[in-house]
Amino acid sequence: MTTYFTTTDTPAGPFTMLTDADGAVLASGWTTDVPGLMTLGRVVGTVEHRDDPGVPLKALLSYLDGDLTAIDEVPVRQRGGQFITHAWEVLRQVPAGGPVTYTEFADRAGRPAAVRAAAMACATNAAALFVPCHRVLRLDGTLGGFRWGLPVKRWLLDFEAA
Numbered sequence: 001m002t003t004y005f006t007t008t009d010t011p012a013g014p015f016t017m018l019t020d021a022d023g024a025v026l027a028s029g030w031t032t033d034v035p036g037l038m039t040l041g042r043v044v045g046t047v048e049h050r051d052d053p054g055v056p057l058k059a060l061l062s063y064l065d066g067d068l069t070a071i072d073e074v075p076v077r078q079r080g081g082q083f084i085t086h087a088w089e090v091l092r093q094v095p096a097g098g099p100v101t102y103t104e105f106a107d108r109a110g111r112p113a114a115v116r117a118a119a120m121a122c123a124t125n126a127a128a129l130f131v132p133c134h135r136v137l138r139l140d141g142t143l144g145g146f147r148w149g150l151p152v153k154r155w156l157l158d159f160e161a162a
Contacts, residue, residue: 003043004050005034006057010064012148012155015129017060018043019053024075027126028056030148040147041126042079060129068096068160076127083111087121088131096160099135102144123147129156 003026007016010030017028018037027041034047055074062070078088087109094100100108106118122133128148134156138144146153 001045003038003045003047004053005037005047006050006053007032008057008060010060011159012152015060017053017056018047019050019056020077022075023054023056024077025056025127025130026077028130029126029128030152037126056130063129071130071132074130076130078126078131080121080124083109083114083117084121084124086110087118088125088127091121091125091131091133091135094132094135096132096135099137099157101137101139101141103139105136119144132156135160 002021004019005016007014013030014032015028015030016032016034016037018026018041020026026043027037029037031037038047059070059074072092078085080088090105090109102115102119106112106115109118111117122136123145125131125133134146134153143150143153
């Protein structure tokens with residue numbers, strides 16, 4: 001299977017996405033480390049640069065231009081267990097500008113007592129931005145962790161709140 005990558009400058013730093021031939025996002029984040037993204041997304045096979053991966057890049061650019069819903073319909077393909085996969089789908093329903101706590105996220109995912117499992121869904125999310133784990137906060141409203149760094153998470157939340 002051939003995977004395609006493109007890197008785009010954003011106000012939060014370089015953003016790289018890996019896509020399949022159908023344009024589904026396999027992995028993405030604020031990095032230029034393509035092999036690292038492949039490992040994160042458990043992507044195997046060959047990888048080639050593509051200037052324009054189609055829908056995902058258009059959606060990213062529209063998002064950065066202020067259309068915060070542009071990323072919502074971009075197809076994403078990640079590998080995970082039943083709860084994690086469901087939790088990623090639930091994350092895609094958290095609206096921009098309306099962050100939730102890990103407790104609220106666990107409840108929305110149908111397992112209110114599984115706060116740690118909900119946090120694990122965020123930690124293992126390979127498709128940053130398109131599966132917006134940055135919209136999940138600690139119970140006290142603080143940022144918590146983010147694979148791409150707290151300054152990026154803060155920028156995203158501020159951008160989406162504006």
